[in-house]
Amino acid sequence: MKNKKIIIGIILAMAIAAGSYFGVMHFKSGVPSLDEGFGILQSEVEFRNVYPGWSGSAPLTIINGKDRDRTFSISLEQPNPNKLKQFYQVFPEEYYSWITITEPEVSLKAGQYHEQVIIFAMPEDVHYEGKYTEVRIRVSDITPEGLVTLAVESRWYIITAELESS
Amino acid sequence: MKGFRRIALSLVLAVSLLVGSALPLVAANPTVSITVTAELVAITNSEDTWGIGAVVVDDVKYFSVDNVQDDDYSQITNTGSVTVDVAIQGTDLTGTPNWTLAATTAADQYTLFANKQATPTVYDVEVKSSAEYNDITAAAGLAVDGTNDWSMNFTAPSSFGGTEDGNEKSGTVTLVASKH
Numbered sequence: 001m002k003n004k005k006i007i008i009g010i011i012l013a014m015a016i017a018a019g020s021y022f023g024v025m026h027f028k029s030g031v032p033s034l035d036e037g038f039g040i041l042q043s044e045v046e047f048r049n050v051y052p053g054w055s056g057s058a059p060l061t062i063i064n065g066k067d068r069d070r071t072f073s074i075s076l077e078q079p080n081p082n083k084l085k086q087f088y089q090v091f092p093e094e095y096y097s098w099i100t101i102t103e104p105e106v107s108l109k110a111g112q113y114h115e116q117v118i119i120f121a122m123p124e125d126v127h128y129e130g131k132y133t134e135v136r137i138r139v140s141d142i143t144p145e146g147l148v149t150l151a152v153e154s155r156w157y158i159i160t161a162e163l164e165s166s
Numbered sequence: 167m168k169g170f171r172r173i174a175l176s177l178v179l180a181v182s183l184l185v186g187s188a189l190p191l192v193a194a195n196p197t198v199s200i201t202v203t204a205e206l207v208a209i210t211n212s213e214d215t216w217g218i219g220a221v222v223v224d225d226v227k228y229f230s231v232d233n234v235q236d237d238d239y240s241q242i243t244n245t246g247s248v249t250v251d252v253a254i255q256g257t258d259l260t261g262t263p264n265w266t267l268a269a270t271t272a273a274d275q276y277t278l279f280a281n282k283q284a285t286p287t288v289y290d291v292e293v294k295s296s297a298e299y300n301d302i303t304a305a306a307g308l309a310v311d312g313t314n315d316w317s318m319n320f321t322a323p324s325s326f327g328g329t330e331d332g333n334e335k336s337g338t339v340t341l342v343a344s345k346h
Contacts, residue, residue: 032206034245039208043248043345046201058202065210078297080253090297136344146215147337148240152207153344161196 031113034065037150038072040139044155047120051129051161055121060154062115062139064108070143071107074116077136077153084134091135091158098122099135099156105142120158130162208246209308209343213239218320224271225322237286238315242308242341249307249346252314254280254300254339256293261335263328267295274327278339280318289319293339307346 031041041061050056064070076096084090100119108114118137122128135158140151218227230236244250256278259265268275269292278293280302291300302316318339 032247034208037208037210037245039206039246041204041206042202043205043207044201044203046199048199048201049196050198051196054198056198056200058200063206063208080298082298083251138342140340147339148211148214148216149338149340150209150211151340151342152209153342154207155345 031061031063033111034063036065036067038062038064038070038139038141038152040152040154042154044157045118045137046157046159048157048159049161050120050122050158052122052126053124055119057117057119058156060116060118060137060139061113062106062108063113064110066111068143069107069109070141071105073140073142074101074104074106075138075140076101077138079134079136079155085132085157088132088134088157091133091156095126095128096135101137122160128160131158131160133158133160203345205248205345206246207248207250207343207345208244209250209252209341210243210245211341212241212243221320221322223322223326224324225320227320227322229318229320235287235317235319237281237317238283239317240315242303242314242316244308244310244312244343246343247310249309250303250343251301251307251346252303253342253344254291254293254302254318255342256295256339257337258295259335259337261333265323265335267293267337269294271321271324273325274323276323277321278318279321280316283315286315286317289317293318299342302341 041063042059045058047056062072076099078090081090098121103116106114135156136153137156138151138153141149216229219233227233228235230239242252256267258267259276263274265274265276268277271277279289280291280293281289282291282302284304291302303314308314
């Protein structure tokens with residue numbers, strides 16, 4: 001009997017952990033609501049001093065307005081090369097595989113929000129030191145609609161560690 | 167024996183130098199920092215549908231109810247918590263044949279130009295399909311709760327490469343907001 005309770009407890013804990021990882025709806029304080037449209041809560045994310053073999057993650061919170069249900073696609077996009085910050089360059093497309101969007105498509109009911117993690121993992125065997133780069137995480141409304149669609153972007157700055165002076 | 171040991175040590179040193187030069191020489195365990203800026207990036211846009219209707223070569227149509235010039239037909243509102251830039255991005259029109267979005271019209275090549283709120287009658291913001299897209303908001307960005315009126319015009323190809331009678335085309339225009 002006691003064992004059964006423990007097993008149920010473990011299953012519950014695993015479900016809660018899986019839920020928070022895979023972005024099941026959370027209802028916590030601090031997330032603003034929107035009457036119309038949609039938005040994201042992370043305007044900028046900076047990973048500074050990353051090095052080969054390192055991995056980490058950052059959240060992406062999508063907030064859907066109260067006006068209607070929507071479906072979103074989440075993708076990596078190049079920033080406009082003419083609008084980069086000084087000393088920054090476009091994060092190369094060939095390295096997009098370092099960034100994992102855990103849920104590339106999300107459907108939300110009116111007034112709901114959703115949180116997922118975006119994982120950055122730099123492979124062991126790459127030479128990409130001392131770079132200041134930018135890539136965008138774009139959230140697009142792909143609900144079938146008219147000609148004009150909306151998207152919002154989180155600006156991701158990825159700065160790789162400098163070479164060690166020998 | 168002593169001489170052999172020296173040679174072996176030198177070889178080990180040489181091999182480690184070679185390995186060292188093949189791998190990135192970053193500092194051991196550099197401290198990584200992750201900074202997340204919690205600001206809401208959100209916009210709305212008042213009008214999203216545009217039925218251009220039938221067109222002939224070089225036809226010009228405006229984003230409005232009846233396809234005539236209406237400079238403040240649509241309005242973007244910054245509903246977030248941070249000043250944003252709003253860029254405008256287009257696509258080729260799919261159909262048979264496709265029409266390519268370009269800076270100038272040509273055979274099966276069409277254009278889209280938007281206006282800015284500050285100069286409403288001037289449609290000089292080229293809508294591009296590449297990453298080098300242009301902003302329709304002012305250089306200072308769109309402030310929180312601020313609004314930006316806009317419209318755009320469409321110019322049909324200067325010639326049709328195929329028989330276009332009754333062919334339908336479709337594409338999208340995306341307004342992309344990001345922190346200024």
